[in-house]
Amino acid sequence: MPVTLADVDYVADLAHLRFSDDERARLVEQLNDILRYVEQLNELDTTHVEPTSHVLNLKNVFRDDTIESSLPHEVALANAPATSRGHFRVPKVL
Amino acid sequence: MTTPPYEPVIGLEIHAQLRTKSKLFCACSTEAASVRDVPPNTHICPICTGHPGVLPRPLNRRAVVLAVRLANACHCTVHPVSDFDRKNYFYADLPKGYQITQNHRPLATDGWVEIEVNGTSKRVRLHRVHLEEDPGKSKREGGVWLVDMNRCGVPLVEVVTAPDLSSAAEAAAFTRELRRIGRYLDVCDGNMEMGNLRCDANVSIRPAGTDQFGTKTEIKNLNSFRFLEEAIAWEIERQQDELRAGRAVEQITILWDEHAGVGRLMREKESAADYRYFREPNLINVHVDAQVEADALAHLPELPLARQRRYVEEYDLSQSDAAQLAEERPLADYFETTVAAFRGSPKRVAHWVRNQVMNILNDEDNEFNDVNTLPMTPAYLAELLNLVESKTLSETLAPQVFQKVLETGLSPQAAVQREGLALTGEDETLQIVERVLRSDPDSVQQCRSGNEKALNRLIGQAMRLSKGRADAKRVRQLLQEQVNVQP
Numbered sequence: 074m075p076v077t078l079a080d081v082d083y084v085a086d087l088a089h090l091r092f093s094d095d096e097r098a099r100l101v102e103q104l105n106d107i108l109r110y111v112e113q114l115n116e117l118d119t120t121h122v123e124p125t126s127h128v129l130n131l132k133n134v135f136r137d138d139t140i141e142s143s144l145p146h147e148v149a150l151a152n153a154p155a156t157s158r159g160h161f162r163v164p165k166v167l
Numbered sequence: 168m169t170t171p172p173y174e175p176v177i178g179l180e181i182h183a184q185l186r187t188k189s190k191l192f193c194a195c196s197t198e199a200a201s202v203r204d205v206p207p208n209t210h211i212c213p214i215c216t217g218h219p220g221v222l223p224r225p226l227n228r229r230a231v232v233l234a235v236r237l238a239n240a241c242h243c244t245v246h247p248v249s250d251f252d253r254k255n256y257f258y259a260d261l262p263k264g265y266q267i268t269q270n271h272r273p274l275a276t277d278g279w280v281e282i283e284v285n286g287t288s289k290r291v292r293l294h295r296v297h298l299e300e301d302p303g304k305s306k307r308e309g310g311v312w313l314v315d316m317n318r319c320g321v322p323l324v325e326v327v328t329a330p331d332l333s334s335a336a337e338a339a340a341f342t343r344e345l346r347r348i349g350r351y352l353d354v355c356d357g358n359m360e361m362g363n364l365r366c367d368a369n370v371s372i373r374p375a376g377t378d379q380f381g382t383k384t385e386i387k388n389l390n391s392f393r394f395l396e397e398a399i400a401w402e403i404e405r406q407q408d409e410l411r412a413g414r415a416v417e418q419i420t421i422l423w424d425e426h427a428g429v430g431r432l433m434r435e436k437e438s439a440a441d442y443r444y445f446r447e448p449n450l451i452n453v454h455v456d457a458q459v460e461a462d463a464l465a466h467l468p469e470l471p472l473a474r475q476r477r478y479v480e481e482y483d484l485s486q487s488d489a490a491q492l493a494e495e496r497p498l499a500d501y502f503e504t505t506v507a508a509f510r511g512s513p514k515r516v517a518h519w520v521r522n523q524v525m526n527i528l529n530d531e532d533n534e535f536n537d538v539n540t541l542p543m544t545p546a547y548l549a550e551l552l553n554l555v556e557s558k559t560l561s562e563t564l565a566p567q568v569f570q571k572v573l574e575t576g577l578s579p580q581a582a583v584q585r586e587g588l589a590l591t592g593e594d595e596t597l598q599i600v601e602r603v604l605r606s607d608p609d610s611v612q613q614c615r616s617g618n619e620k621a622l623n624r625l626i627g628q629a630m631r632l633s634k635g636r637a638d639a640k641r642v643r644q645l646l647q648e649q650v651n652v653q654p
Contacts, residue, residue, distance in 0.1 A: 087255075087443065089257055126250050126272075127446075127451050127452060129451055131451045132451070132454050133451075133453070133454045133459075134225045134226070134451060135225055135226055135228035135231070136189075136194070136224055136225040136226065136227055136228065137229075138188050138227050138229035138230070139188065139189060139194065140188050140196045141189075141194035141195075143195045143196065143209065143210045143215075144211060144213070146206070146208060146209050149208050149209075149211050149212075149216065150208060157308075157311055158207075158308075159206055159209075160207050160208065160314055160315055161259075161313070161314040161315075161316070162311055162312065162313060162314075163259040163305065163312045163313070164259070164312065165312055
């Protein structure tokens with residue numbers, strides 16, 4: 074199922090991205106290229122293969138429930154464009 | 168035209184904060200999510216705040232153990248392997264732009280929780296129990312939007328029910344029961360006020376007796392049992408009004424405004440969220456192996472509803488006594504340990520725990536607020552009640568001895584001895600009765616002509632003379648005998 078302009082617009086909207094008409098057209102092409110490339114995997118018969126959700130053959134790497142120190146408050150806020158009373162100040166939400 | 172009766176169909180999504188010290192994918196403290204007045208953004212690191220290039224640290228084992236424990240208690244199938252997904256959406260309090268949750272392969276599925284509403288019991292089926300991380304908190308203050316990320320990454324368990332609930336009261340009962348189970352199992356605090364337990368409700372209605380679902384709406388931000396019940400009742404009413412007016416129920420998301428007591432439109436169907444879930448590539452699978460399972464199931468207690476029923480059947484307690492004593496595990500344990508050491512009826516223990524013990528614990532003016540550290544231990548309470556049972560201490564003075572034990576930490580036996588509160592012996596009781604008879608001939612005279620008030624007056628005098636140590640029943644018997652003997 075090839076990617077259409079509508080798909081690009083929909084995904085761009087979800088990602089809060091804006092594109093020019095040229096870019097939109099190019100993205101349709103590029104996304105279709107990517108999908109075609111991945112499509113090659115379908116040539117293999119995987120009927121009897123467990124779906125892989127991770128390439129690493131690791132099992133249960135856990136962390137014990139212990140606390141380590143967090144960032145100092147000032148450092149945590151240092152890169153924020155705006156702060157107010159110890160908070161990150163952000164554009165209007167909702 | 169008569170309008171058909173409608174029946175509500177309700178499903179709940181409940182988020183409970185797991186009782187861990189540290190976050191799900193980093194080692195920052197979860198303290199700020201369960202303690203009041205922690206300054207904002209003091210328990211965060213580059214992982215919580217989603218700095219570019221950071222990776223989650225390995226999964227907090229304790230969170231898995233607790234979630235598996237809850238899933239087991241809710242009769243779920245716990246899957247040997249589950250994994251994490253990214254739920255993508257933009258919001259100021261979600262710095263990574265996605266929440267790590269379990270969508271495709273959750274930790275556990277298909278369970279049930281039994282609830283009781285007005286004496287009728289009902290099994291509420293669960294679709295799933297899964298792990299996820301909490302986002303941060305945003306709020307508007309003085310016209311600006313502020314974000315506190317202390318909550319980012321705090322471990323949550325999400326419980327999703329089937330649409331098995333048929334009233335606002337049932338929805339509240341389910342949430343209470345899940346909270347009670349979570350607290351019994353040490354899985355969560357369930358403090359709704361602190362946001363440790365949050366509830367979203369899916370509500371639809373349909374003509375009673377039919378089995379097709381109506382269009383459902385989702386209500387968010389139900390952060391107390393009262394609001395939960397009010398909001399659902401309000402929404403059922405609203406949907407009925409729509410249908411009766413010949414309109415359709417729209418699929419919308421409603422934010423409950425607790426101050427106004429009304430729902431506000433938050434999102435319409437057109438903009439329904441598309442979360443583009445996909446596997447979180449930075450995390451490996453979760454295997455619930457034998458060791459995790461053993462830790463989850465260790466010391467799994469008898470569940471609250473079972474205990475409550477046993478109190479009624481085995482101990483002959485009233486429903487309300489049983490419910491109150493079974494509500495919190497430490498108090499229930501206290502009660503049962505006392506019952507085991509007391510030679511008399513469990514009902515007497517129930518009476519004392521519900522009154523003296525709970526009054527002490529609920530009194531803000533004393534230092535006793537933890538039943539586990541109360542100087543009046545279960546062994547001492549049993550000893551105190553046994554002293555009354557064996558007629559070593561009068562019923563009247565038992566509360567006084569209770570106080571003494573709290574103040575001094577002495578055993579009830581020692582307190583009785585030190586304060587000279589032991590029940591008067593037969594000889595002493597008789598002496599006291601005789602003194603009373605001599606000192607109040609008028610009342611004695613009235614007693615002889617059957618005046619009950621006069622008799623009570625004499626009993627009162629005798630009890631005062633004995634400083635409460637005499638057995639009031641025995642005093643009454645002796646007085647009744649003596650008034651007719653004495654000249």
